[in-house]
Amino acid sequence: MNDAKMKNKLPTTKPAPIFEGFGFRLISSRLKSVKSIKTIGNNAIINTKGI
Numbered sequence: 001m002n003d004a005k006m007k008n009k010l011p012t013t014k015p016a017p018i019f020e021g022f023g024f025r026l027i028s029s030r031l032k033s034v035k036s037i038k039t040i041g042n043n044a045i046i047n048t049k050g051i
Helices: 002-009 017-022 024-036 042-049
Strands: none
Touching: none
């Protein structure tokens, strides 16, 4: 749910306040995972990592 919104916000220049709240490091690490496994499907990553 929030993950779907997160994916939409990531490409934007300024991150949502929520991301700043629980740490931008988490987001960047997730971004790497999403990029590396993008072909398999972001849903798999979201389900395994879960925020």
